[in-house]
Amino acid sequence: MSLLKIGVFGAGRGEAMIRFLKSTREAQIVAVCDKVKDLLKPFEKYTGVICYTDFEKFILHDMDAVVLANYANEHAPYAIRCLNKGLHVFSEVLPVASLAEAAELVEAVEKSGKIYAYGENYCYMPASLEMKRMYESGRLGELEYAEGEYIHNCLPIWAEITYGEPDHWRNTMPATFYCTHSIGPILHATKLRPVSVTGFEIPYSAKCAMMGSKGGAAGIEMITLSNGAVLRSTHGNLCKNSIWYSMYGTKGRMESAREDADCGDMFTLYVNFDETEVSCDGHAEKVIPHDKFADIAAELGHKNSDYYPMHWFIEAIKGNKDADYVDVYEALDMALPGILAYVSILDGGAPKKIPDMRNEEERNKAKLDTRRMGKDFPPYSRGEITIDNAVYERLRSKLKNKEKKQ
Numbered sequence: 001m002s003l004l005k006i007g008v009f010g011a012g013r014g015e016a017m018i019r020f021l022k023s024t025r026e027a028q029i030v031a032v033c034d035k036v037k038d039l040l041k042p043f044e045k046y047t048g049v050i051c052y053t054d055f056e057k058f059i060l061h062d063m064d065a066v067v068l069a070n071y072a073n074e075h076a077p078y079a080i081r082c083l084n085k086g087l088h089v090f091s092e093v094l095p096v097a098s099l100a101e102a103a104e105l106v107e108a109v110e111k112s113g114k115i116y117a118y119g120e121n122y123c124y125m126p127a128s129l130e131m132k133r134m135y136e137s138g139r140l141g142e143l144e145y146a147e148g149e150y151i152h153n154c155l156p157i158w159a160e161i162t163y164g165e166p167d168h169w170r171n172t173m174p175a176t177f178y179c180t181h182s183i184g185p186i187l188h189a190t191k192l193r194p195v196s197v198t199g200f201e202i203p204y205s206a207k208c209a210m211m212g213s214k215g216g217a218a219g220i221e222m223i224t225l226s227n228g229a230v231l232r233s234t235h236g237n238l239c240k241n242s243i244w245y246s247m248y249g250t251k252g253r254m255e256s257a258r259e260d261a262d263c264g265d266m267f268t269l270y271v272n273f274d275e276t277e278v279s280c281d282g283h284a285e286k287v288i289p290h291d292k293f294a295d296i297a298a299e300l301g302h303k304n305s306d307y308y309p310m311h312w313f314i315e316a317i318k319g320n321k322d323a324d325y326v327d328v329y330e331a332l333d334m335a336l337p338g339i340l341a342y343v344s345i346l347d348g349g350a351p352k353k354i355p356d357m358r359n360e361e362e363r364n365k366a367k368l369d370t371r372r373m374g375k376d377f378p379p380y381s382r383g384e385i386t387i388d389n390a391v392y393e394r395l396r397s398k399l400k401n402k403e404k405k406q
């Protein structure tokens, strides 16, 4: 089989996938597209790679698959176009911006017969992978309660990641939408489905105002899973960073290390299992996860996790039935709780049922809900936030000064 030809749309985050493709013998990068010419410069000198600023020209390039690393609230329409053209799709987070898009995306994947892989890399951090292996071994028993956190204080990098644009998706996104880093690893490990959600929004803060962000500081989803277990997912812009997961099962507990504990964070897992469901004589054991990909994965970013989603995407295209990728249904299980948590917040905290997008009837119902992030949902539930243009001007000049120094 000749090398798979892959194009990357969005050259900011997309740079990580381009780096993967340059370093692998599994596939080749053949095209990159970004409307910002400066972002394309590093790739112009790559042999065999054509750079585009216009998606309409990029999509005509001879390719087998496309990586979507464009704006987080615009993935689904591009994914659907690529699938309809017969291309396999790897989508960065988030998969969709509305319930209607979710239904349309599933139908496009099913109709195309192509691989759709969701790039939820946090499922592949060393501790997340080890939790999945442990859960599958049965040593934890049945999941009863879990917690997932993705807290990222983005204040220092806000100018670089929003370019001082008032309407950048990061500035207009409701607090609960970016939920798949905190939910994903628990669902991927247990294969449980979310069935209902209640949302909470951490209030707007002085830091949000400095950043020019118009949404609440952080979001929380309290999710009931298909076996009755409860998952708390917390994510957003609080004052410290945390990537952390914990799972309680009928036979014990396992959790990754807290960053503040300075004992290896996502490179360390603590397990405390009992032999049976009624004994409580287990002792905590420190596990340092390592798998056959760990050394090569260490060369990529996000605590080794950037390697796996692309690797398994390519394996899935090649027909490997054991490819451990996140398919479209699982992607939506991870993302829909964030959308519906916000609907819950807007409805005074009433729990909302999460549709199973594998089911045609539930999908048809979802099609009727066309409210999109960035368009129909107010960024903040407690009233409109107005921000002085000087905030964005300051961010733009900070970015310009940084670029001058480089």
Ligand SMILES: NC(=O)c1ccc[n+]([C@@H]2O[C@H](COP(=O)([O-])OP(=O)(O)OC[C@H]3O[C@@H](n4cnc5c(N)ncnc54)[C@H](O)[C@@H]3O)[C@@H](O)[C@H]2O)c1
Pocket: 009, 010, 011, 012, 013, 014, 033, 034, 035, 036, 039, 053, 054, 055, 069, 070, 071, 072, 073, 092, 093, 094, 119, 120, 121, 161, 162, 302
């Ligand atoms: N999984 C992770 O760990 C991780 C980390 C960072 C970002 N992301 C995701 O990656 C995606 C990209 O994020 P980002 O940080 O690069 O910022 P971003 O969303 O601002 O960047 C999107 C890029 O796509 C380009 N683009 C968008 N629409 C275009 C169009 N119509 N034509 C040409 N170019 C277009 C923009 O110019 C920009 O460079 C987002 O979905 C984000 O959620 C994921």
